[in-house]
Amino acid sequence: MTARGATLADAQPEQIVVRACREDDLPQLEWFGAFAHHRQIIYDAFVLQRAGKVVMLVADDAGFPVGQAWLDFRRSARWEAPKVWAVRVMPALQGRGIGAKLMSGLESIAWERGHNRLMLGVEKANAPACHFYERLGWRVIGEWREEYCYLTPAGITQTVSVDQWVFVKNLPPARGLIPTRQ
Ligand SMILES: CC(C)(COP(=O)(O)OP(=O)(O)OC[C@H]1O[C@@H](n2cnc3c(N)ncnc32)[C@H](O)[C@@H]1OP(=O)(O)O)[C@@H](O)C(=O)NCCC(=O)NCCS
Numbered sequence: 001m002t003a004r005g006a007t008l009a010d011a012q013p014e015q016i017v018v019r020a021c022r023e024d025d026l027p028q029l030e031w032f033g034a035f036a037h038h039r040q041i042i043y044d045a046f047v048l049q050r051a052g053k054v055v056m057l058v059a060d061d062a063g064f065p066v067g068q069a070w071l072d073f074r075r076s077a078r079w080e081a082p083k084v085w086a087v088r089v090m091p092a093l094q095g096r097g098i099g100a101k102l103m104s105g106l107e108s109i110a111w112e113r114g115h116n117r118l119m120l121g122v123e124k125a126n127a128p129a130c131h132f133y134e135r136l137g138w139r140v141i142g143e144w145r146e147e148y149c150y151l152t153p154a155g156i157t158q159t160v161s162v163d164q165w166v167f168v169k170n171l172p173p174a175r176g177l178i179p180t181r182q
Pocket of ligand 1: 087088089090093094095096097098099100101121122123126128129131132135
């Protein structure tokens, strides 16, 4: 059910609004428990958003975040351009253009902040996601394995190893703005 009382299957792409994540979205981003184990990741990203280092976009269907896509502006030796991550749409609503709408929103924000290139990693086993990004103009530039850790609500540290393709996208000019950074 959504905030409107309709079922998720009723949601139409045209009624979805892409907007920045608010504090009151955080519990709902756990999607009724499916991502409860990511509570700390979600909260930490929100703290970084407040500091201007991360942007968390949500696809809002009548007040409920049915999709999300985040952009991390922090740099590292490997991630030399802002990194897209945590892109997902609720299973019942996939394939209706919501993911593409979220990605377009991130690209606009990156461009407005002066960036003309984005990066992301996709697990090699996730062929549908690779297809999704390729269709949106992303291309593979390499591969690498990475590990990340997070603390579950039960206080257990989880370590996840990711064997991924690394994608980049050079952003097309938008809204007549001129990027000032790579
Ligand atoms: C990948 C994902 C974010 C795409 O969002 P979406 O709203 O389903 O995508 P859109 O409707 O904008 O685009 C659909 C395209 O994505 C591809 N796609 C990827 N996964 C899909 C899925 N589960 N269902 C439908 N289409 C999917 C389709 O091939 C389609 O391309 P096509 O039109 O050429 O067939 C979404 O399917 C998802 O949340 N998947 C699970 C989580 C995930 O893998 N995230 C990416 C991590 S890197």
